[in-house]
Amino acid sequence: MAVSCVALLAVGASLLLLLLLVSWKRWRQGRGKWHVIIVVLGDVGRSPRMQYHALSFVKSGFSVTLLGFCNSRPYDELLQNNRIQIVSLTELQKLPVGPYIFQYGVKVVFQSVHLLWKLICREPAAYIFLQNPPGLPAIAVCWLVGCLCGSKLVIDWHNYGYSIMGLVHGPSHCLVVLAKWYEKLCGRLSHLNLCVTNSMREDLAENWGIKAVTVYDKPASFFKETPLDLQHQLFMKLGRTYSAFKARSEPLDPAPERSAFTEQDAQSGVVTHLRGRPALLVSSTSWTEDEDFSILLAALEKFEQLILDGESLPSLVCVITGKGPLKEYYSGLISQKCFQHIQVCTPWLEAEDYPLLLGSADLGVCLHKSSSGLDLPMKVVDMFGCCLPVCAVNFRCLHELVKHEENGLVFEDSEELAAQLQMLFSKFPDPAGKLNQFRKNLRESEQLHWDESWKHMVLPLVMDT
Numbered sequence: 001m002a003v004s005c006v007a008l009l010a011v012g013a014s015l016l017l018l019l020l021l022v023s024w025k026r027w028r029q030g031r032g033k034w035h036v037i038i039v040v041l042g043d044v045g046r047s048p049r050m051q052y053h054a055l056s057f058v059k060s061g062f063s064v065t066l067l068g069f070c071n072s073r074p075y076d077e078l079l080q081n082n083r084i085q086i087v088s089l090t091e092l093q094k095l096p097v098g099p100y101i102f103q104y105g106v107k108v109v110f111q112s113v114h115l116l117w118k119l120i121c122r123e124p125a126a127y128i129f130l131q132n133p134p135g136l137p138a139i140a141v142c143w144l145v146g147c148l149c150g151s152k153l154v155i156d157w158h159n160y161g162y163s164i165m166g167l168v169h170g171p172s173h174c175l176v177v178l179a180k181w182y183e184k185l186c187g188r189l190s191h192l193n194l195c196v197t198n199s200m201r202e203d204l205a206e207n208w209g210i211k212a213v214t215v216y217d218k219p220a221s222f223f224k225e226t227p228l229d230l231q232h233q234l235f236m237k238l239g240r241t242y243s244a245f246k247a248r249s250e251p252l253d254p255a256p257e258r259s260a261f262t263e264q265d266a267q268s269g270v271v272t273h274l275r276g277r278p279a280l281l282v283s284s285t286s287w288t289e290d291e292d293f294s295i296l297l298a299a300l301e302k303f304e305q306l307i308l309d310g311e312s313l314p315s316l317v318c319v320i321t322g323k324g325p326l327k328e329y330y331s332g333l334i335s336q337k338c339f340q341h342i343q344v345c346t347p348w349l350e351a352e353d354y355p356l357l358l359g360s361a362d363l364g365v366c367l368h369k370s371s372s373g374l375d376l377p378m379k380v381v382d383m384f385g386c387c388l389p390v391c392a393v394n395f396r397c398l399h400e401l402v403k404h405e406e407n408g409l410v411f412e413d414s415e416e417l418a419a420q421l422q423m424l425f426s427k428f429p430d431p432a433g434k435l436n437q438f439r440k441n442l443r444e445s446e447q448l449h450w451d452e453s454w455k456h457m458v459l460p461l462v463m464d465t
Helices: 002-031 050-060 100-120 138-149 161-170 174-190 198-208 229-241 294-308 327-335 353-356 378-385 416-425 436-444 451-465
Strands: 036-042 062-068 083-086 127-132 153-159 192-195 263-266 271-273 279-284 317-322 342-345 363-366 390-393 410-411
Touching: 036 050, 036 138, 036 294, 036 363, 050 153, 050 378, 050 436, 062 100, 100 138, 100 174, 100 279, 127 138, 138 174, 153 294, 153 363, 174 198, 174 294, 192 198, 192 390, 198 378, 229 263, 229 271, 229 353, 263 279, 279 378, 294 327, 294 416, 317 353, 353 378, 363 378, 363 416, 363 436, 378 390, 378 410, 390 416, 390 436, 410 416
Parallel strands: 036 062, 036 127, 062 083, 127 153, 153 192, 279 317, 279 363, 317 342, 363 390, 390 410
Antiparallel strands: 263 271
16 A cells, blocks of 8 residues: 555656646747757857858847857857857867877767756757757757757758768778767757758758758858959958068059059059959868868969960969868978969958958869768858859769859869869950859859848748747
8 A cells, every 4th residue: 555655656746747847848948939049069250151040040030049169250240249149168178198089088078068058058949050060969968958948959961070080080980980870860859950952961861861951051141242442451451461462562653552463542542453463362271181282282383384384374372261170281381382473371361351352362262072072162152152263173062053164163183273273364364264254154143142041941941840
């Protein structure tokens, strides 16, 4: 009899606890109906797509909490919006002792506990939007918090985390195999999945059993062609730090203000391009294993030799922007080159200066080779937003973005890239040249910007969910 009473009490207590948990979840859901938490287990300032998501949610009436590492400055529009709260996550530095597997294990445990604590302490949210990769351990943690707080998990698949790890450790490494198993298992826990290409959508469905919606990257509205006066201001600003942007020689008349590319009349204030100016070639990178910049350096060497052999080609200023683990390695290779007609500089630009530079350039170069073969380089999206033609190294799904001989060119190796540079810059800056034809095609394409695309693709999905 006593045992039966204890059992009944235990069942009753369990039911009461379950009822309280359900009531608490519904209360949390009600409070967070118009609140979204966006999680980036990486540098927020170098995660433009997630910043765009945050701004789009705010414009649609939501408030946003953005969690991530604060190593780089996000866009000013994000910082100045009082409906967006940025919460800094602590990044665990590499341990000085122990094998790599032990160090990685400690990092995962620390990130799990730290992220769980940060999420639980936030205001309740209708949705947790997670960038993947990196998804280990974030997917499981966000799913758990969603279960506890009544939030729906949305995963935005930019790539596969295990494929990036495979570039460093090899596809058969135990950590890579574990990461793939984890990603495949936990990726199915979400309420909604977004991805960046149709190829990835098909792969998720066929090999992972995950139904996703393709939401292509689109440029933000501030990616556009830069007016000549703003180009001049940018070049003069950068010239104070980087010699490649300075005027090649002092003018006979000291009145005009000159950069390497432009000059401004002192009396009228009118800005014009310098005659005989160098061509401005731009690339941006995270300096990781999926971008081989030796291809570009070899092509530049061939381009230099063509000039020395008497070809009618302009001097080049090659600007490679970005931060990352391999920057020091490639900077060493660049310093060993003895170019006479080419200058290479590797600045880290302020967020507001980057679109201005793209809008001022003559040609973009992309060396991104997707680790999975299923994602597209956002840098090319931004370049196209600025009507900047692109030469891009070929890989599996590049055709979804770069149309060969229409908005740019696709190459396989340094020989082909060098030939394309020669063809595009022949008789530069001839307005009838191929380069300007590509630019004209981009202007006439009337591509959607991020805000219009997001309202059409993402907002209906969120409201339906």
